Amino acid sequence: MYPFGRGIARHLPLALLMLPLLLYVVFGFGPSVATIFFSFTNASGLPGVDWHFIGWHNYEKFFFSSDQQERIRSIGNSVYFAFAVVVIQNAIGLWMAILLNRKLKGDAFYRATFFLPVVLGVTVSGLVWRMMTNPLGGPMKEVYSWFGAKSTFFSSYDSAFEWIIFVQIWMYMGYSMTIFLAGLQSIPKDLYEAGHIDGTNRWQSFRHITFPMIAPSFTVNMMLSIIGALQTFDIIYVLTGGNFNTRTLAFDVFRDAIATNRTADYGLASAGAMIQFVFVFLVSVIVLIYLRRREVEL
């Protein structure tokens, strides 16, 4: 009846919860709320410099300054980046998970290999691909030359952004794969046996057994990759520094807050962060509602 004992000990679970809650409020929730506040000020981040409330000015500046075209392009880039990453990363992740779900020789090795880029982290992955695509003698230059093609890869206005998308997918497809694999392994084998007796072919058993059964992991993967992709700025920083038309909304927030060769503008960066938050929130909620409804229907 008293799972946590009686008397003062009853409060133990609550007491244990307080510490992480306190840390979350101080280092997570607090700063997030402060961002809303700062987005209405002209705080520059310099100590000793006065700042005050300036209403919606930062938001106006974000959309209506003379460099607005670049900011709108950044938002467009964010959408393009998120769409491409979510679709391709999950498609490849699912495909790899299905392959590795079979009893393969050395499947543990493959799983580890595909997951490795996640462990390597952004900087190492970025450097690996910078070396791979070095236009003076990198291996990718060699591959291109087989087809008589030439590119400066991450320094090309035509393809730098697509290359970043490629690296992002390469980095995180192992992550999607792992979540799908967990989902696949929880499907009872007798479902397939029953299907087999009823004469399903491979496609039918995927369409009507596998896919519905992994709906929860599908939802998790979609949400994680959408939010992750819309917030990405680190890989862009490592690969192009935002040059060559590769800025995204998240990168612009970083650029405004921690700027090179110009004054940091915390107010503007906070406004950008709020715009990004609303954007990510809306997209996630819409997708989540759709996917949850789909899970129920199945």
Add this chain to the structure above:
Amino acid sequence: MLKKRLLLLLVCMMFVSVAAACGNGKEESSSSPSASAGSSAPASSASPAEEEVTLKIIHWINEPVNKYYEEFNKKFMERYPNIKVVYDVVPSDATYDQLQQTRINANDADLMALKSGFAPIPQEWAKGAEDPLWKQWIDAGLIADLSNQEFVKNYNPVDVQNSTTYNGKVYGINMGKVSFTGLYYNKKIFAENNLQVPKTWDEFVNVVKTLKDKGIAPIGFAGKDIWPLNLAVQGLSASVHKDQGSFIKGLWDGSTKFTDPVQIEILDKAQFMMQNAIDGFMGVDYASLPSLFISGQVAMIADGTWNAPTLKSGDASLEFGYFPIPGSNDAAQNASLAGKYDMSWVVLEKSKNKDAALKWLAMQSEPENYAAFVKASGFLPNADVTVDDPFINEIKPYLSNFKLAWDQLFINRANAGEHVNGSSIHAEFLAPAGPIKTSKELAELSQKEWDAAAPK
């Protein structure tokens, strides 16, 4: 039951210790020097005047210079055994800008290196321009006034005036000048092909053509990082323009335009240089540029004089020189290098170790120490010290008429578009580096964005 009580007690203790740790942290950071002095009490209690202090210095990575400072700091600590120097370096890109910002905010540095002297100087005619960061720092009272320090007199008054003086007060110590409007050339390749250092644009075109005909890539750029590519454009600008300062003023009042023939000429010549650069130059990052030159893959590279020590350390037998990019056909107009006042040291006003910081600057200004610095850095000295450096001696003739480069003079408008932002020179958008085909198109875009950013 007892066990549970014990557990509860443990949890409570954990809370208290976390809270205490938080409190301690704050105290320590606000009085770190005295705390560190306290920890080694026996030494400091003997003579209170010799209180132990930790001098925190932040700087960026530049190998030859870092090496000099490590040596210098050792000597400094020998002379002042009570001062412990902590010398932190990080990459010179946005990482350093971020470090400056966070260390100032946390009051966690005593001496800080700035990437240049105070430039551009805010002007009456540039209304609505953003204040440069150094001015904001000074106005916010974050930088210590050094005007009355004896060691300032160890440097040429003209250089002190032009580099780190603002509103009649000296706020920093500038370490020397650099030029970046020239090209390094490989003497061996030039000699093998009977080439002379070009003094006019036509001669330069001839050098490029000769090299190309022989199958040698004439020029190397570090296009990936963009700014090194535009150093060459600044070289063209410095020699094509008769007076960059008045042209920039004209941009603000509308009497000159980015589409003026002189600007188109500069962009056309920049395009010529890019067309004759090594294949894939847009993928070369700045760190790889020296190896491209040292390995003899290109005959010339666009880079600043600060990188001469790196080239030398890469291959001691490499023979190279440096000449101003001859943008015009008037040899006299091409004959001088332009550049900037490079690194400056400032003392943070809120530093608790100001005394130690001033001692450090004073010791650095001593002629033999400064001469060693100049030798290590490849800077052109701000004091009359003799530097036994063949490279600096060789480029001396180009320096008799040292002028400031475009990016030290140009004042930008806030929120200017990407084709004109920063110091406004953007050859990276021009083919073959970028998507814009002709100089005229780029110039028109620049002017359009400049007009759009005009103060309302």
